[in-house]
Structures are given as C-alpha cells and as structure tokens.
Amino acid sequence: MMSSGSSGGRAPHRRGDEVPSMSTIASDHAAASLAVPVRGVDVPPFYTSLVARQAADLKRAGRTVVPMHFGQPSAGTPPAARAAAARALALDPTGYVESRELIERIARHYAEVYGVDVAPRRILLTNGASAALVAAFAALFGPGDRIGIGRPGYPAYRNALAALSREAVEIDCGPDSSFRLTAGALAAVDPPLNGVVIASPANPTGAMLDRAQLAALAGECRARGIRLLSDEIYHGISFGARAVSALEVEPEAIVINSFSKLYRMPGWRLGWLVVPEALASRLSAYVINLFLTPPTLSQHAALAAFDDSAELARSVETYRVNRDLLLGGLAAMGITRIAPPDGAFYLYADVGHLTRDSLAFCQRLLAETGVATAPGIDFDPVRGHRCIRLSFAITTPEVAQALALLGPWLAGQPRLEARPAEFPDASGAGAG
Numbered sequence: 001m002m003s004s005g006s007s008g009g010r011a012p013h014r015r016g017d018e019v020p021s022m023s024t025i026a027s028d029h030a031a032a033s034l035a036v037p038v039r040g041v042d043v044p045p046f047y048t049s050l051v052a053r054q055a056a057d058l059k060r061a062g063r064t065v066v067p068m069h070f071g072q073p074s075a076g077t078p079p080a081a082r083a084a085a086a087r088a089l090a091l092d093p094t095g096y097v098e099s100r101e102l103i104e105r106i107a108r109h110y111a112e113v114y115g116v117d118v119a120p121r122r123i124l125l126t127n128g129a130s131a132a133l134v135a136a137f138a139a140l141f142g143p144g145d146r147i148g149i150g151r152p153g154y155p156a157y158r159n160a161l162a163a164l165s166r167e168a169v170e171i172d173c174g175p176d177s178s179f180r181l182t183a184g185a186l187a188a189v190d191p192p193l194n195g196v197v198i199a200s201p202a203n204p205t206g207a208m209l210d211r212a213q214l215a216a217l218a219g220e221c222r223a224r225g226i227r228l229l230s231d232e233i234y235h236g237i238s239f240g241a242r243a244v245s246a247l248e249v250e251p252e253a254i255v256i257n258s259f260s261k262l263y264r265m266p267g268w269r270l271g272w273l274v275v276p277e278a279l280a281s282r283l284s285a286y287v288i289n290l291f292l293t294p295p296t297l298s299q300h301a302a303l304a305a306f307d308d309s310a311e312l313a314r315s316v317e318t319y320r321v322n323r324d325l326l327l328g329g330l331a332a333m334g335i336t337r338i339a340p341p342d343g344a345f346y347l348y349a350d351v352g353h354l355t356r357d358s359l360a361f362c363q364r365l366l367a368e369t370g371v372a373t374a375p376g377i378d379f380d381p382v383r384g385h386r387c388i389r390l391s392f393a394i395t396t397p398e399v400a401q402a403l404a405l406l407g408p409w410l411a412g413q414p415r416l417e418a419r420p421a422e423f424p425d426a427s428g429a430g431a432g
C-alpha cells in the first residue's frame, strides 16, 4: 500500500533494501492518514501508561522509582513456573498448543476451591484476561448492546466495549454505594442492560461482594435476562473471607480469569474463560479466530504455578503486610478517604484535598519523589480527577521507601479549598 508509485500525493517509491529515515516514515504516515479514512472507534489510552513511560525515562536517567502504578507483582514469576518453562524450552515447543493438562488442572481448581463442578470442555485458554474479555464481548453481544460496568472500574471494560461498538453503561460504585455494584442499582438501569461485568475483588478499589450480594446480583440478572460476566482475576488475593465465584451462585455465568495477578505471570499472557456448556463451541470459535492459541511456554509454566501454593500464599501475606503498612502510613499523612481494600493489591484514595487533576498530580508526584502511582481518571471519568490508585504488589521495603518519600512531599503540598467529602473518612475524623 505504501510504495505504489509517486502520483496522487502518495509516499515516494522506496527500494526494499533502503532503510527509511525518520522523516520518510513521518511523511508515509501523513500520506496514509490522508488517503485512508480511519473508521474505527476512538478509545482513550491507559493514562497510567503515560506515568509508566515517565517512570521508565526516570529509571533510564538513573533515578530510583517505586513502581506503584501498574498492577504487576514485583516478586516476578514463581520459581517453579520459570523452571517448568525452561524445561519446555529445551524441547523446542514451537507448535500451537492448547494444554489438556492445564485445562484439567483448572477444572480441578474449581472443584477444590469453590466446590463447583466444571467440565473441561467449558474451559477455554486465552491470551490473558484481556483476550478473554474481548472474545466474550464479541461473541455474546451485538453492536449497540448495553453492558453495565462499575464506576470506578477497570478501564479496558469501557474501552474494549467501545472498540467493539457495544455500549458501556457505567453504574456508580463509588462511596455512596460502598464501592460495590448492588442488585438494586442493576435493577434501576433504564433502558435495561444486555449484560453486566462484575469484578470481586475489584480494580481499582479492592472491594469484594459477599455471597449474598453476589447471589442477589445473579438473581437480578436471571430475572431480567442480563448476561452475567464475572472477572475473577484477583481471586486468591483477599485479606478476610475468600472471594466467591459467580459459578457458585449462577452456573450460567461467564467467568474470566488469568495468571497475571495471583500467579505473578502478567508478561506470560495467559488466562481463561469458563462458559456454559451451550456456549462453549461458539466462544471457542471466537477465541481461535481472534487469537489462535495462547503462548505454549506459558501453558507449561502455568501448570507448575498452580501447584506452587506455598509461594503464592507468601505473596498474599506480603500484600497483607503492605496493605496495613500503607493504610497506616497514608493515614498519618492525612490520606484517609480510601475504599475498603478487601482484596486485590490496590488502595484507591481520594486526594481531592490536594488535586482535581489526578494525571498531572501523578506525573508531578513521580517527577518530584520517584513514587509512581495511577491516576483515577483511568478508572472513573466522573470522580477520578480527585483520586489515585496505589499498587502494593511490591516488596515491603519498597512500600516503606514510598512512605518515606511521600511524607515530606505531601506535607509541602498546598491544600485545596475544602469541599464536601466524596469518600468516607476511614479514620472517622470527618471531611477534609
């Protein structure tokens, strides 16, 4: 397309062995964008990735960065998983693989952890939860269908739905709703929804639904013909009761999960879907046509990660210690309006007394202290301008280091005019 002659404003012809200069590339792009209209839906970036880029630049310049922006465990892949991948690599695993062993292991996981019987043919391996979500959104809904998502919530729900011309309908899950999606809020949506995505523990808040709340939501979905999708990517990381799977209360639920969080394997790009029997072939056709099979090495590694339960438990214990350290440290610095972190590894904090531009705030905080955080606008277009998310999936000394850096910096920040509190004050001290 790019090298077809020199007429009509097209880019000039280039021989195949010539390395294009930056200016040639720029003019190629200009020509391409003039010649071919872009027809896809505009989706915003992950604003956190702007912070990530800044963090990478700072690191390259020799600065210390405490990485609390992305939800990615800094402990790295469990050793048993890495060893399994190394063994598989020695066998040159270049084929497309859908590991029957891994699928059966996942099925056993549902029996052991949740007491739920899931036939292996209902489990589909995917390139992370991201691909699972895209396949489910594409296969189960049509253009213009309305899918409920919690606000604040994981930004890719909203943006992937938009990219596929499905309508994301935001339902307030802020402080007024105790950060949880309720059956009542679902019932109140008008016009009615075709589907809803829930996440417990949730990103960015860590809030969890108990069994009764989940059952009430599932009942509401059943009564109204709303397809229930449950993103269970943070299951296994909770600090009180274990998370309840949607499959425990609704056998027809679509479940999305991944090896990125509990299993500490985000870069291995591996996740899974559990779907009802009647939808298994349909979903499988979507997964294969869109993504073929997930990485072969990752499937070997994941099988080993499943059984390294002592290692996984140690991670969760570290997150618990980190969470408590961070909650206490932030409270001492006047940051007390924080969603209840029942699970996952995030604190979502209202810093409205310091900023109404969370992206600029995160960028300045990073530049001046080296602490990288995620801006609330990624998760909540309405109230996120006054919120930030801090990931505590890092080491405990790193959390201590972050607090030591944040303390003096926060003390020197000007306070904005007080407004009515939008988050409850965890210290009971009232609005600030």
Ligand SMILES: Cc1ncc(COP(=O)(O)O)c(C=O)c1O
Pocket (backbone or CB within 6 Å): 071, 127, 128, 129, 130, 131, 154, 199, 202, 203, 231, 233, 257, 258, 259, 260, 266, 270, 271
């Ligand atoms: C709630 C939620 N769902 C899905 C994903 C995507 O995860 P994956 O790395 O498995 O694609 C993330 C990643 O942060 C997430 O937080």
